[in-house]
Amino acid sequence: MENIMKRKGLGKLAISLAIGVSFLSACSAKTSAAKQKTTLNLMQTSELTTLDNTNQATMSEFSTLTNLDEGLYKLNSQNEVVPALAKKVAKPANGGKTYTIQLRKNARWSNGDQVTAQDFVYSWRRSVDPTNKPVYTYVFSGIKNADAIAAGKISPTQLGIKAIGKYKLQINLEHPMQSFNKLVTMPVFLPQDKAFVQKVGTKKYGTNAKYTVSNGAFKITKWTGVDDSYSLVENKYYYAKNQIKLKKINYTTVKDDNTAYNLFKTNKLDDATVSGVVAQGLQNNKNLKKVSRAWTYYLQVNQGSGRPLANAKLRKAISLIINRKELTQKVLGDGSTAAGSFVSPKTATDPTTGKDFSKETAVSTQQNVKEAKELWKEGLAEIGKSSVTLNLIAEDTETQNKVAEYIQSAIQSNLNNVTVKVQDLPAKSLSNKKAAGEFDLSLWYWLADYADPINYLGILTTGNSMNSGKYSDHSFDSYVENAQTAKTKAAYWSNLRNAENQLQKTTGIIPLYYVKEDHLVQDGLNGVIYHTAGFADYTRAYWK
Structure with missing residues (x-):
């Protein structure tokens, strides 16, 4: 009997030890699994x-x-x-x-x-x-x-x-x-x-x-x-x-913010980008990481021969009619800010002035409906049209869809005698449309490849392969060329400032907003x- 009891006691001890070892092994396995995780899911x-x-x-x-x-x-x-x-x-x-x-x-x-x-x-x-x-x-x-x-x-x-x-x-x-x-x-x-x-x-x-x-x-x-x-x-x-x-x-290709968020919540994405309404609701999320980007969204304006927006007054009117504050805060709501320059903030500091290049060259982003209406009326008279239809093309992502619809509404509700047709296209179709010049306005972006204003401004010179809107201005071209061949730092930055100012003066493009990229990590x-x-x-x- 005593031997039996001893064996039972030993059996309980063995079970307890086994449970303890099993628990420690499980904890160790979890720690090991975390350390051994070697796959990353991106979008x-x-x-x-x-x-x-x-x-x-x-x-x-x-x-x-x-x-x-x-x-x-x-x-x-x-x-x-x-x-x-x-x-x-x-x-x-x-x-x-x-x-x-x-x-x-x-x-x-x-x-x-x-x-x-x-x-x-x-x-x-x-x-x-x-x-x-x-x-x-x-x-x-x-x-x-x-x-x-x-x-x-x-x-x-x-x-x-x-x-x-x-x-x-x-x-x-x-x-x-x-x-x-x-x-x-x-x-x-x-x-x-x-x-x-x-x-x-x-x-x-x-x-x-x-x-x-x-x-x-x-x-x-x-x-x-x-x-x-x-x-x-x-x-x-x-x-x-x-x-x-x-x-x-x-x-994984994810074009919808809700989908991106849901995939992140279910651990199917490890780093997801979100914007718009989804981003608005996540500003206090512990997994949200805000990333500053040298990234500007803008409207490419088709200035090819015979296109209505070859007229500078019509281009300027569209720029003035857009309420960029409303666009960034209510439509996007992800921390993006109104753009008054093509070059985005924090891209580069002008060493000759000590100022952020974007801020020292930016123009007002205030909406001005009255001036826009006047310019629109004058522009239509100059091209001999009583009304125009504009084709606005954008990529078929949720963010671009919302921005395109906002631009469409802003133009049609504030300017007379204009119809804006929006097409949301896959990336390849969008690229083909732009290459063929089959648009009036194209929602697009420039994400700087390296941190220098010339990386932005250089793409808008006459005949540049990235210049889908066919913007062509002799003074702008000269400023960019002079910057590229400048022998001194002072000449380089002076010409870059002049180029940005000339671009805005002629409304070569229409800057919309600077991207603040929201990541869920x-x-x-x-x-x-x-x-x-x-x-x-x-x-x-x-x-x-």
Whole structure:
């Protein structure tokens, strides 16, 4: 009996110990699981249509490329230029016109090919070759022969970039460029695996996962070119793979704020962007992170021959009729602010005045219905019309839909003899419409690729591939050109100020608001670099 009781007592002790061990194991497993979490779920607001960095320029493309590839340099968490595929940040020689850059020898593409100097030469030439139908040629302006090549006057082989051996580049400029090192952090300056692109063909390259390779921390998978979702997985050849904690990044296209919020609440999104009514109700949410962006929403105004808004008075009237305070506070409600300048706040400080460039060049954002009505009446008389119909196009996202409807209502309810038709279009259809000039007003945005006013103003010069509204003003063009070729800091910033002032004086575009980006971020996500200019870098993200 005594032995039996002892055995029962031992049995209870064993059970208690087992329960304790089981409890501790469960706690340990939870802690371990948290530490071992290696997947990140993100969203895009539009479909990914291509990963060929030489002929497209959409937000979904550039944000994905930022996390797939590396160029010569990248930006760190302080938005400073640091080496990526280059061994160090090069200093110019030859009076600021020549950069000689040594590349690291251990960089590889996701198919195992080595990244070479020739891959940069090949990609940059494609980016200015008019037969490739590039849209970002203007950023190459200043690199030797880039403008002449883009105009179809000389061969792309004459571009001022050449390989000196396998791992050394030499870049020659036509004049010193103060922002050159920042400039080449843009995705358009990424290299391309020449052998791979030529093998699959330039028309197929970047159209789906099978026809895409990358040289960064990840490679793309589960993307056929028309999917609403896709994934990035480890690039086993990445030279710094020991720094990468994530195994996978999943992207999902989400165009609706409510959907984004619901996906975040159910842990299907780890970093979700929200705006409008949804953002308004989340301003005190503990997971809300406000991100300052060098990002301006504006109306592109079609000033092509024969279009009604080629008339400056009609353009000015539309600008004056918009109540930007109401738009930002009641329609958006996400912290975005009224825009009185094309260049957004915190993009750059004018070193010659010590002032924020955006604030020192901004015009009034006050609505003025009386003046707008007068200008509208005079403008209609000048073009010989008793009434006009305007086509306003926008991307089919919830935010753009709401803003477009607000603009439509503002114009039709305050100006006489005008009808505004709104079309909400997928990203690709919108791009095609703009390229064909089939619009009067287009709701669009500019998110600076690098922190300098020239990155905004340069896209509105005559004939620029990003200038869908065909704005053309001789004085504006001269100011931008003089800034680009300025030999002194004072001349550079003076010309930039004059360019911004001329743009507003002629209503070349209609600035609407500066974006304050609201992110819902899951607890424990660390290591994300949210750049003011450019795109968020998730490559070093981790869970804690």
